[in-house]
Structures are given as C-alpha cells and as structure tokens.
Amino acid sequence: MELSLHRLRMLRELRRRGTVTAAAAALHYTASAVSQQLAQLERDVGGKLFERLGRRVQLTDLGMVLAEHAEEILGAVERATMALEEAQQSRSVRLTAGVWASVASGLLPPALSALAATHPGIEVRTRELTPEETAGAVRDGTLDFSFVIDYSDYPMPEDPALERAVIAVERLHAAVPVGTVPAGVVSLQDLAEQPWILAGPRSHFGRAVRIACQRAGFEPTIDHEVGEQATALAMVGAGLGVTLVSDLGLSLRPPGVDIVALTDPVMRTVSIAYRRTAARRPALHLVIDAVRGAAAELGLGARAPLP
Structure with a gap:
C-alpha cells in the first residue's frame, strides 16, 4: 500500500472541517477534485473511510485511524523539511x-x-x-x-x-x-x-x-x-x-x-x-x-x- 501525502492532507482537512466543500476551500481546490482524490484514497486503502450524513461527512472507524496517523505523518514531514532547511547552506x-x-x-x-x-x-x-x-x-x-x-x-x-x-x-x-x-x-x-x-x-x-x-x-x-x-x-x-x-x-x-x-x-x-x-x-x-x-x-x- 502506498499512501499519497497529498491525499492524506485532504483527509486531514475533511476530519477538521466536516464537509468536502469546506476542506476544498481550505486547500484551494474544487469540491469535485477533493471528492475524486478521497475516493482514490479509499481505493488505495481498500476500505471505506467516510460516509455522508446530509451535507456533512463522518469518518468511519477506519477513516479515523488513518486520519490520526495522517496527523503524525504530516507532522513528521514538516519536521523533516525544517531539518533539511537547517542543513542546506543555500x-x-x-x-x-x-x-x-x-x-x-x-x-x-x-x-x-x-x-x-x-x-x-x-x-x-x-x-x-x-x-x-x-x-x-x-x-x-x-x-x-x-x-x-x-x-x-x-x-x-x-x-x-x-x-x-x-x-x-x-x-x-x-x-x-x-x-x-x-x-x-x-x-x-x-x-x-x-x-x-x-x-x-x-x-x-x-x-x-x-x-x-x-x-x-x-x-x-x-x-x-x-x-x-x-x-x-x-x-x-x-x-x-x-x-x-x-x-x-x-x-x-x-x-x-x-x-x-x-x-x-x-x-x-x-x-x-x-x-x-x-x-x-x-x-x-x-x-x-x-x-x-x-x-x-x-x-x-x-x-x-x-x-
């Protein structure tokens, strides 16, 4: 299984904001683009990550597990970026x-x-x-x-x-x-x-x-x-x-x-x-x-x- 950081960011925003529209606005994408990427993330994982409740979206248990790890993964990426900047003289x-x-x-x-x-x-x-x-x-x-x-x-x-x-x-x-x-x-x-x-x-x-x-x-x-x-x-x-x-x-x-x-x-x-x-x-x-x-x-x- 290969997880895209790009899609993990979308999942993180979905968890934080509750709707695909709000997540898309925060990331400066269209709602349809975010929906397509989240659907691909479900295919990558091989399981259902969220379900719709009216206009809002609720993460499934599997989605919550992945979203929690997404926070850790994206945080680690940010720390790695900072370490690289410190190491680069340019x-x-x-x-x-x-x-x-x-x-x-x-x-x-x-x-x-x-x-x-x-x-x-x-x-x-x-x-x-x-x-x-x-x-x-x-x-x-x-x-x-x-x-x-x-x-x-x-x-x-x-x-x-x-x-x-x-x-x-x-x-x-x-x-x-x-x-x-x-x-x-x-x-x-x-x-x-x-x-x-x-x-x-x-x-x-x-x-x-x-x-x-x-x-x-x-x-x-x-x-x-x-x-x-x-x-x-x-x-x-x-x-x-x-x-x-x-x-x-x-x-x-x-x-x-x-x-x-x-x-x-x-x-x-x-x-x-x-x-x-x-x-x-x-x-x-x-x-x-x-x-x-x-x-x-x-x-x-x-x-x-x-x-």
Missing part, C-alpha cells in the same frame, strides 16, 4: 503567506525586494485572505505564516499552537470627505453625527472600530457596510460618509479624501503568526527580519505588543 525554500490588501500593497513589495537581494533562494508566495481567516490557515497547515492584527481596544485571542513576531505598530486615522473637518485633528466624538462606512461587526476591523466609537460615547450610524478598505475609501471620496484607515491603508487613498489625525489614537499591532513547530525554520526568520526592516523604513517599526 537556504533554498518556498513559503506561503496569508496577507490582506494593505499589507500586500504597502509592506510586502519592499520586504520581498530586499529579501530577494540578500537571500535569492527564499521564495514567498501569497494568498489574500481576510485577517480573520489567516491565523486558522496557519494553524491548519495551509499556510506557513500569516499577518495578523491586534487592536488596542480589541486584541485577538491567543492561540497556543501559534507564535507571533511583532512587525509593525500602526495608528488609525479618520478618513473624511475633503473639507469635512477644517482642523488638523478630530475626535471620534466629533464624528458621531456623520454617516459611517465600515466593515461588518464580525470582521476584526469592524468590531474594533465599533468598540472605539462606543468608548467615545456613541454608536456609529453605518450607512454602508463594506469589507474592503479600498472600497470604503472610494465611498468616502464620493462624499458618502467617514471611516477609519490605518497607516498601511493610506496608500489606497483616492482623490477627494482628507486624512485627519485622531485626538485619542486607536492603535493596532501587525504581527506574523507561525506554528510553534516551525520556530526553528531559518528561512522563516529571514522573512520576518526582512518584513520588520520594511516596516522600520516606513516609520512603523515594531515595538512591544499592545496590551
């Missing part, structure tokens, strides 16, 4: 990172350019996800590392499976239609009567801004609920409302938008999250150093994590 390795728009546009280009100049054997590939998704994808092994955010009023819960390396500390600024705020600074309370453009309350950013507004004594009136920062800023430029934007997000500012400092700053820490089991990977730490250097060049150098 540092030739490929890493996959989870990013979102402002990090991908404002921080990664200078970091990866600097990394390519000093360590050309390290290749970083990226996948754009929401900030809420990236840590889970690292924990599951889909990504090697990801960028995560902690807001001063709304830190992310600690994950015992992950380590974090602080990369940058950003301020949030008010983004308002041109001429709305004549002064150079503004308080959140001064924006209480304005219509707001904001991400949904389930998003980390949307929740953090709502909490900041509540601490300032008001509940924002949200006329437009949008997930993308660039979309929110475009709507601000059209005079449809106000929002907050981070330092890295300033690169997305369109015409018609004034950026105004807040009298009581809302801060956020940007970190790189990676599995504790990957802490010894030299290539990972070289990437972290390159990104920290890029953040420092932008004036966003890493400081102590926010409480």
Whole structure:
C-alpha cells in the first residue's frame, strides 16, 4: 500500500472541517477534485473511510485511524523539511503567506525586494485572505505564516499552537470627505453625527472600530457596510460618509479624501503568526527580519505588543 501525502492532507482537512466543500476551500481546490482524490484514497486503502450524513461527512472507524496517523505523518514531514532547511547552506525554500490588501500593497513589495537581494533562494508566495481567516490557515497547515492584527481596544485571542513576531505598530486615522473637518485633528466624538462606512461587526476591523466609537460615547450610524478598505475609501471620496484607515491603508487613498489625525489614537499591532513547530525554520526568520526592516523604513517599526 502506498499512501499519497497529498491525499492524506485532504483527509486531514475533511476530519477538521466536516464537509468536502469546506476542506476544498481550505486547500484551494474544487469540491469535485477533493471528492475524486478521497475516493482514490479509499481505493488505495481498500476500505471505506467516510460516509455522508446530509451535507456533512463522518469518518468511519477506519477513516479515523488513518486520519490520526495522517496527523503524525504530516507532522513528521514538516519536521523533516525544517531539518533539511537547517542543513542546506543555500537556504533554498518556498513559503506561503496569508496577507490582506494593505499589507500586500504597502509592506510586502519592499520586504520581498530586499529579501530577494540578500537571500535569492527564499521564495514567498501569497494568498489574500481576510485577517480573520489567516491565523486558522496557519494553524491548519495551509499556510506557513500569516499577518495578523491586534487592536488596542480589541486584541485577538491567543492561540497556543501559534507564535507571533511583532512587525509593525500602526495608528488609525479618520478618513473624511475633503473639507469635512477644517482642523488638523478630530475626535471620534466629533464624528458621531456623520454617516459611517465600515466593515461588518464580525470582521476584526469592524468590531474594533465599533468598540472605539462606543468608548467615545456613541454608536456609529453605518450607512454602508463594506469589507474592503479600498472600497470604503472610494465611498468616502464620493462624499458618502467617514471611516477609519490605518497607516498601511493610506496608500489606497483616492482623490477627494482628507486624512485627519485622531485626538485619542486607536492603535493596532501587525504581527506574523507561525506554528510553534516551525520556530526553528531559518528561512522563516529571514522573512520576518526582512518584513520588520520594511516596516522600520516606513516609520512603523515594531515595538512591544499592545496590551
């Protein structure tokens, strides 16, 4: 019997997520492709590994046995990969990172350019996800590392499976239609009567801004609920409302938008999250150093994590 690591990863994701569709999304395949590979795994094993219960899938006893061993096998493969990286003087390795728009546009280009100049054997590939998704994808092994955010009023819960390396500390600024705020600074309370453009309350950013507004004594009136920062800023430029934007997000500012400092700053820490089991990977730490250097060049150098 020969077991494919590729198919074992699919079985592991199926066990974790409960549906073929969810497993396929985590692995960036179609559901039909995952179904075909799992069916082939059953043929390889010569027994039934799972059964369907409505939309969900339940592993059989045989499937549970193989899934448990799959965790050990895939963990051993990861440890072997790290050992090989340590032994290779060339540092030739490929890493996959989870990013979102402002990090991908404002921080990664200078970091990866600097990394390519000093360590050309390290290749970083990226996948754009929401900030809420990236840590889970690292924990599951889909990504090697990801960028995560902690807001001063709304830190992310600690994950015992992950380590974090602080990369940058950003301020949030008010983004308002041109001429709305004549002064150079503004308080959140001064924006209480304005219509707001904001991400949904389930998003980390949307929740953090709502909490900041509540601490300032008001509940924002949200006329437009949008997930993308660039979309929110475009709507601000059209005079449809106000929002907050981070330092890295300033690169997305369109015409018609004034950026105004807040009298009581809302801060956020940007970190790189990676599995504790990957802490010894030299290539990972070289990437972290390159990104920290890029953040420092932008004036966003890493400081102590926010409480």
